[in-house]
Amino acid sequence: MIQTADLKKSIDVYAIRKQFPVLSREVKGKPLVYFDNAATSQKPQAVVDELVNYYSNYNANIHRGIHTLAEEATLAYENTRDAVQQFIKAETREQIIFTRGTTEGINLVAYTWGRQNIRAGDEIIISTMEHHSNIVPWQILCEEKGAELKIIPINDNGELLIDKYEKLLNTKTKLVSIVHASNALGTVNPVKQIIDAAHKAGAVVLVDGAQSTVHLDIDVHEMDCDFFVFSSHKLYGPTGVGVLYGKKDLLESMPPFQGGGEMIKEVTFEKTTYNDLPYKYEAGTPNIADTIAFKTALDFIHQIGKEKIRRHEEELLIYSTAQLEQIPGLRIIGTAKEKVSVVSFIIEGLHPQDIGILLDNRGIAVRTGHHCAQPCMQCFGIPGTVRASFAVYNTKEEIDELIIGLQKAIKMLS
Ligand SMILES: Cc1ncc(COP(=O)(O)O)c(C=O)c1O
Numbered sequence: 001m002i003q004t005a006d007l008k009k010s011i012d013v014y015a016i017r018k019q020f021p022v023l024s025r026e027v028k029g030k031p032l033v034y035f036d037n038a039a040t041s042q043k044p045q046a047v048v049d050e051l052v053n054y055y056s057n058y059n060a061n062i063h064r065g066i067h068t069l070a071e072e073a074t075l076a077y078e079n080t081r082d083a084v085q086q087f088i089k090a091e092t093r094e095q096i097i098f099t100r101g102t103t104e105g106i107n108l109v110a111y112t113w114g115r116q117n118i119r120a121g122d123e124i125i126i127s128t129m130e131h132h133s134n135i136v137p138w139q140i141l142c143e144e145k146g147a148e149l150k151i152i153p154i155n156d157n158g159e160l161l162i163d164k165y166e167k168l169l170n171t172k173t174k175l176v177s178i179v180h181a182s183n184a185l186g187t188v189n190p191v192k193q194i195i196d197a198a199h200k201a202g203a204v205v206l207v208d209g210a211q212s213t214v215h216l217d218i219d220v221h222e223m224d225c226d227f228f229v230f231s232s233h234k235l236y237g238p239t240g241v242g243v244l245y246g247k248k249d250l251l252e253s254m255p256p257f258q259g260g261g262e263m264i265k266e267v268t269f270e271k272t273t274y275n276d277l278p279y280k281y282e283a284g285t286p287n288i289a290d291t292i293a294f295k296t297a298l299d300f301i302h303q304i305g306k307e308k309i310r311r312h313e314e315e316l317l318i319y320s321t322a323q324l325e326q327i328p329g330l331r332i333i334g335t336a337k338e339k340v341s342v343v344s345f346i347i348e349g350l351h352p353q354d355i356g357i358l359l360d361n362r363g364i365a366v367r368t369g370h371h372c373a374q375p376c377m378q379c380f381g382i383p384g385t386v387r388a389s390f391a392v393y394n395t396k397e398e399i400d401e402l403i404i405g406l407q408k409a410i411k412m413l414s
Contacts, residue, residue: 169197313340324343
């Protein structure tokens with residue numbers, strides 16, 4: 001809860017909003033209310049400017065050139081690696097691998113570490129609340145290797161049953177791949193406890209940080225995870241860039257993901273030797289512009305301060321939950337004690353998609369459906385929810401608009 005004394009420390013949300021050009025547009029003749037931040041956040045002008053700056057002033061391929069533009073582009077690209085290292089408190093910069101996003105990071109681990117280490121009869125543990133991108137790569141791997149996928153159940157609040165998890169762990173468990181914060185429910189999982197228990201059982205742990213990295217302080221060293229993955233586009237940065245962090249010994253012992261330029265030391269027709277970390281996993285020309293602009297997004301977060309952002313979002317979560325609970329027939333799906341600023345709900349007798357369409361007519365962008373978490377929805381016995389997810393630039397006035405929009409939608413559809 002925000003205390004009065006802390007209000008002095010709170011953010012100037014209206015000044016922050018001015019940095020996001022899209023927030024001043026109208027949708028269907030109404031001011032945009034953007035509550036689809038868990039899908040992707042909006043981008044501040046500085047991020048857009050950096051993309052234009054790169055293409056206007058120093059567009060060049062990186063690492064290979066000795067000319068000025070190539071040096072400038074390489075420096076800017078590698079500066080983002082340093083910024084990411086600090087952002088998640090990784091031990092060294094070599095452990096930061098740039099990917100296309102969370103999905104590619106998980107697939108990279110499944111195709112490299114997974115194919116090297118998983119054998120018939122082994123077990124991989126995931127949870128009921130995983131995003132499809134943390135289910136399907138492991139299903140493919142299990143099918144190929146004859147391994148088995150084990151699922152941690154959840155309770156009615158959408159919290160993991162940790163005692164059941166601990167019972168699933170055994171000598172056959174080789175990997176635990178777990179979401180840090182659920183995109184469908186908002187639940188924040190006790191990853192440190194999960195990791196410690198997995199390590200005791202001799203298993204490696206991947207943490208899906210797609211939803212947590214923008215809201216929570218991430219310290220991969222303290223967390224002691226073996227792999228951590230996330231996407232820039234949920235952190236006010238561009239699409240098409242993500243990060244895989246890994247423990248150095250694992251990254252060094254894994255085979256490469258893709259073959260091609262940049263990931264090699266020397267190529268002959270007889271034998272190829274691979275590059276050092278992190279380049280061993282970055283074959284081909286990477287997404288240079290978006291990676292460079294990702295640092296600008298991280299700078300934006302630093303300038304405000306993660307603690308202040310978190311407090312603001314927590315205030316929005318508490319306020320929206322209280323307001324939504326007043327609506328007759330509305331049920332919040334995901335009522336865990338620890339949550340990020342995601343509220344998923346259903347309204348008795350109404351289809352989430354119909355609600356979403358009517359809200360869009362009032363300029364309010366929410367997400368409806370299964371949120372790429374179909375098994376989680378099945379567990380609650382529902383096809384999907386309406387999801388409002390909040391970012392640093394959202395306001396209580398916007399939540400009031402959502403409530404009015406929902407009341408009107410209920411009247412219209414009932
Ligand atoms: C929890 C979670 N994991 C993974 C992903 C996949 O992220 P991306 O589409 O950026 O690869 C998402 C995206 O919504 C997510 O919310």
